[in-house]
Amino acid sequence: MAELFFISKALALQIHRQQIERFGGALGIRDEALLASALGAARQTWHYCGDIFQIAAQYCYSLANQKRPTMDNDQLYDWGINTATQQVSREELADFLKQHCA
Template identity: 35%
Template structure:
């Protein structure tokens, strides 16, 4: 099985910065070690034989949402990490915004566990997609997923006014 394309610290920090520019909130990485820990979670699962992309994506979201590495925007960063990881690995993930908000808020509060999030991801999986690592990434899927994720992230944002450009 081909190893997935993983998220880097720099990529997640950039994703976080993008959503802060779009929706507002204080910037800052509260704890770099907690971000590194969150991003190591799916790699650890992979090293022990986990190949299900839904499980690996859920591990990213769980780690970011629960480790709370950023000053603000952790739930938004968790959702964007999940969708970006899937997109980088050829999955054009799309779920109803209202469900995504409920799932990520539930994950952050402890009402939804990592396994429950992985089930939800699979329930919203594109019909044509494989559940294990894709052999060829589709960058367009990552870009489309990221745009949708940004719209959903807005719903996870506190009522901060949108910045004018």
């Protein structure tokens, strides 16, 4: 199994920049503390449960919810992620990922 790594601030910003270039939206960080919190939540989830699928679900909830730290404004993206994260629990999302990505 490959060594586990967590998304750093630099990598998160690089991914954000690539997504903006590809799909459009506003580039930038709305709230540095929210970004740090979102990235740290995945690490905390790992230490709490040790499940990589829970980490993936935590990144989804922390980085793509209504209080996301980035300044993108793609309304379709907002609708899709907000709908998914409000109708599915983190545990249900982790179970889905485990079933379809393992």
